[in-house]
Amino acid sequence: MSEIMPPMYQQVKNYLIRKIESKEYAEGEKLPSERDLSDKFQVSRMTARNAILELVKEGYVYRDGARGTIVSPRKVKRNFLSAAGFTEHQRESGVCDSRTRLIEAGLTEADAWLSSRLNIPLGTECFRLLRLRIGNGTPVAVDEAYIPKRIAPTLLDHDFSEESLWDVLETVYGHRPTHTKATVEIVSFEERETGLMELPEGQTGFKVIYSNYDQDHTLMEYTITYYRGDLFLFEYEMSR
Numbered sequence: 001m002s003e004i005m006p007p008m009y010q011q012v013k014n015y016l017i018r019k020i021e022s023k024e025y026a027e028g029e030k031l032p033s034e035r036d037l038s039d040k041f042q043v044s045r046m047t048a049r050n051a052i053l054e055l056v057k058e059g060y061v062y063r064d065g066a067r068g069t070i071v072s073p074r075k076v077k078r079n080f081l082s083a084a085g086f087t088e089h090q091r092e093s094g095v096c097d098s099r100t101r102l103i104e105a106g107l108t109e110a111d112a113w114l115s116s117r118l119n120i121p122l123g124t125e126c127f128r129l130l131r132l133r134i135g136n137g138t139p140v141a142v143d144e145a146y147i148p149k150r151i152a153p154t155l156l157d158h159d160f161s162e163e164s165l166w167d168v169l170e171t172v173y174g175h176r177p178t179h180t181k182a183t184v185e186i187v188s189f190e191e192r193e194t195g196l197m198e199l200p201e202g203q204t205g206f207k208v209i210y211s212n213y214d215q216d217h218t219l220m221e222y223t224i225t226y227y228r229g230d231l232f233l234f235e236y237e238m239s240r
Contacts (some may be wrong), residue, residue, distance in 0.1 A: 012037055012041055012051035016055060017055070028071060031052070031061060035048075035071050055069075097160045100131050100134070101134060103131060105128070107149065113221075114126060124148060126146050127147045135191050139198055140228050141226060141228065145165065146221065180212050185207050199228070205232075206228055210225065
């Protein structure tokens, strides 16, 4: 039985995906025009256009009215299959230069909102860290973390532009992160997030709320992270 070939637009699409994933077409580079693809594959302009539209829908490329079709920045895959820190997920997605800029660090007392999130009494002292996450020189996320002071009494002695919060909590204070609960929603970023990530006003992205537990099932950290929607995708695994 002869092998059934995929439709021509699919063949063109697969060819372009291979070129993008091999980085022959690099991030920010312009793809061949519909006319060039039509000539190369001996197909109609409509077939070439359909292949490109598929790539746009799947996030491989985007349309730029002035320049044409441009290869999108590679998205970081943030999965819910393992409790791992931000830097580890960046590294697994091929981000070589992952850095953190500490914006604010201080002590606060839990109000009604924070006491309910961390399951602690009103007025309990907590540390608050505001950090900007940077991947390959681009601001990609903003996170705001709250840690009860009793968990790590001298937390502010550490420089979280250089040190990993999870590494410090585990190696210095004995709280090993083992379990995470997370919720995800799409939001329009506020002025703080757009300013820090250098985005236009009204930009949308992901808001992920993490409740992180240690080996003794103690809720040790509550974090809100805002991820750029154009640079991240989320995956999870289901079974039946």
